[in-house]
Amino acid sequence: MKPSKNGQKSATPREPEIVVGLxxxxxxxxxxxxxxxxxxAITILxxxxxxxxxxxKGVVSNIDWTVRSIHEAVEAAQQMAGVEIRTVYAGVAGSHVRSIPSDGVAAVSGGEVQRADVERVLEGARAIPIDADRQILHVLPREFIVDAQDGIRDPVGMSGVRLQTRVNLITAATSCVQNVVRCAERCGLTVADVVLEPLASAEAVLNDDEKELGVVVIDxxxxxxxxxxxxxxxxxxxTVIPAGGNNVTSxxxxxxxxxxxxxxxxxxxxxxxLGRMVADDDEIEVPSVGGHAPRRVARRVLSDIIEPRVEEIFAVVRKRLEDTGLLEQLSAGAVLTGGGVLLEGLPQVAEEILGMPVRVGYPVGxxxxxxxxxxxxxxxxxxxxRYGAQSLLSAQQAASARDTSPRTQQPREPDDAPVDGPRGNKFLDWLRAAF
Ligand SMILES: Nc1ncnc2c1ncn2[C@@H]1O[C@H](COP(=O)(O)OP(=O)(O)OP(=O)(O)O)[C@@H](O)[C@H]1O
Ligand SMILES: [Mg+2]
Known part of the structure; x- marks a missing residue:
């Protein structure tokens, strides 16, 4: 195995790179x-x-405990992989995350859309007032419009004079993002990028057909x-709902x-x-608190406790989907992922409440x-x-395009760009390849 150190750009773009997700x-x-x-192609090491x-609820509340867990997880991963981990792509989640629609418009210089035009129109789309204590995590292009033609995914090379875009801005509380970064840094790690967790989950579990047809990922x-x-x-x-499997346990x-x-x-x-999946005569032994003897309880009682909570969570999901006005466009249904969906009967409850086909999503690719x-x-x-791998490839492709084409020359993004710096363009590359 090649003892490469991740985070260091290889001398030639063809060398395998180590990418670490945290x-x-x-x-x-x-x-x-x-x-x-x-x-x-990605090989898990x-x-x-x-x-x-x-x-x-997805937000760091104790730095020391989090640092200790990161340290142990990274230590175990690098021992197994036989590589030294220096740089990570870190996930961020929590109900502080918001999705805001925005749009941008730019004049096309030279009659043909260049990469620089796309970058300018995306910069325009992110120029909306946001609270001082929040930052933009991602600029997610939904479509580009060149003159009168809409629904364009990659406008580069198209003829036109006016370029528009419709995007979703993902914003997050700066303090929450910084706490994730701080925890990683306290373990001696550099954070290459901070990524919205459900975006990463979607990348791991969705197939191309689902992305085209319309799908909701529920982690x-x-x-x-x-x-x-x-x-x-x-x-x-x-959107993030501040409830999950821990609520069921409580x-x-x-x-x-x-x-x-x-x-x-x-x-x-x-x-x-789903209570009706449980046989009436099934019993379980329940340990008691305070030194009392364990009791035998009908297993049905356990599902009577679980079912309303799971129903409640999926009713909130359904309501949030209705609020977007996009429910009818989710032809591929829902893909459920995250540890909470391992609960027996949960996919059936989700299917009934959401009113759409449901499958459990395992990481692929x-x-x-x-x-x-x-x-x-x-x-x-x-x-x-997968997100990190795509970012690396996009950076390498952009670099070789700059080397060969004077028309696409761009100032190179510094390798040590701050994690809260603009990353819409990098994301565009990833999105183009992934979706
Ligand atoms: N076999 C199982 N049956 C039922 N629930 C399970 C099972 N395995 C894990 N879970 C539940 O999955 C949840 C943890 O899932 P996961 O590891 O995806 O969460 P997390 O990433 O740590 O949390 P979050 O994404 O909310 O910050 C826990 O509530 C746990 O009880
Ligand atoms: Mg999670």
């Missing part, structure tokens, strides 16, 4: 190490996955349920008067989100140690590697 979740931190070849208690983690809509091959909206602990750890075990081993990440809770980690 998913800092409410219940666990996962570091996924991928090797990316010149064609963009190592994974580190450790529990984390430093976050509340149900421990603390949050992240929702991302993809319509006509572009990201149309994203309900069980309270309802059955059992310790939280036992509630979690009961949920995973015997829980079912990677080889190597794929079996270690072949579960819904690793969608974000794998997606971050």
């Amino acid at each position: 998913d800092i979740g409410t219940t666990k931190v996962t570091a996924v190490v991928g090797e990316v070849d010149a064609a963009g 190592g994974v580190g996955n450790v529990p984390c208690r430093g976050l509340v 149900m983690g421990g603390g949050t349920t992240d929702v991302l809509l993809c319509v006509d091959g572009a990201i149309a909206h994203s 309900d069980i602990a309270t309802g059955l008067r059992t310790p939280r750890a036992e509630a979690e075990r009961l949920k995973r081993n015997f829980g079912c989100a 990677v080889s190597g140690l794929h079996s270690l990440v072949n579960a819904p809770q690793f969608a974000t980690g794998v997606g971050l590697v």
